[in-house]
Amino acid sequence: MIDRKDLELIEEARKVINKNFDEVNENHTVGAALRCKNGNIYVGVNVYAIHGSCAEYIAIGSAITSGEREFDTIVAVRSPKKNNALIPPCGNCRQLLMQYAPDIKVLLQTSNGIEKVSIEELLPHSSY
Numbered sequence: 188m189i190d191r192k193d194l195e196l197i198e199e200a201r202k203v204i205n206k207n208f209d210e211v212n213e214n215h216t217v218g219a220a221l222r223c224k225n226g227n228i229y230v231g232v233n234v235y236a237i238h239g240s241c242a243e244y245i246a247i248g249s250a251i252t253s254g255e256r257e258f259d260t261i262v263a264v265r266s267p268k269k270n271n272a273l274i275p276p277c278g279n280c281r282q283l284l285m286q287y288a289p290d291i292k293v294l295l296q297t298s299n300g301i302e303k304v305s306i307e308e309l310l311p312h313s314s315y
């Protein structure tokens with residue numbers, strides 16, 4: 188069940204991608220927002236290169252850089268050109284989340300609406 192804080196987290200992800208979306212170069216196309224267990228929120232956008240980084244990585248890296256270690260919920264959204272739709276984490280991000288935040292919840296768009304699922308559900312039978 189999602190709550191007001193989850194909706195606020197989605198709004199933070201939308202704000203950061205809407206502010207940084209590079210429509211000309213089709214760059215910075217995903218925004219992520221991460222809420223720590225203490226309530227602090229960190230955001231990120233994806234950056235492209237040969238080995239670019241997903242928005243989730245940037246958000247987690249920013250939080251860790253600021254000393255955070257306890258993570259509660261994360262969400263990623265597409266650019267305004269893609270209606271800011273929620274996007275599930277890629278396989279690499281699922282592994283990151285499992286290693287750094289094994290009890291984190293992920294907000295996802297499903298056929299039942301927005302749902303909050305555990306990383307265990309997204310990466311079952313993991314070695315972590």
Ligand SMILES: [Zn+2]
Binds near residue numbers: 242279
């Ligand atoms: Zn990813």
